Amino acid sequence: MYDTILVPTDGSDAANRAIEHAVSLARTFDAELYGLYVIDTRRYGEQALGTSGGVLEELGERGREVLADLEERADADHVPVTTEVIDGRPSSKIIAYADEVDADLIVLGNRGLGGGLEGTIGSNAERVVRYGDRPVITA
Structure with missing residues (x-):
């Protein structure tokens, strides 16, 4: 049923729940598993990131740490x-990486690190569901 599963993560509690589901599904269906961490450049502004390569490098290091946790799990x-x-x-x-x-x-958390109201879906999860053309499970 599933040959390729994508699990985007930001290290949030919801993303960690999504990882549990994605790993279990990949094991069950013997599917390829892909993990993705996206550095949200909008949050910091292109100018701030452009003048300080150190900020982008620190954010990238955080992403590698989060993905290392996924790899261990x-x-x-x-599950490779x-x-x-x-x-x-x-x-x-x-969405673009899922296409690639x-x-x-796609298995992703229903809400990321941005917080928000309890029981609501986050803006990124909502956009992936609304604008992507692939099945999505939110956790």
Whole structure:
């Protein structure tokens, strides 16, 4: 049913729940698993990131740490995972990356690190569901 599963993560509690589901589904369906961390360049502004390469490098390091956690969790279940850190608008990059790897399913947290009202879906998750053309599970 699923040959390729994408799990974008930002390290939030909801993203960690999504990782649990994605790893379990990948194991069940013997699917390829891809992990993605998107550095939200809109949050910091292009000018701030352009003048200080150190900020972008620090954000990239955070992404690699979050993806290392995903790799450990997947490895514990004997699920190989390919990971990547990219920058840009999260929802757009998630949709584009899903197209690039031809994902059969996207599994992502219903709300990221931005917080918000309890029980509501976050803006990035909402955009992926609304504008992407692939099945999405939110956790």
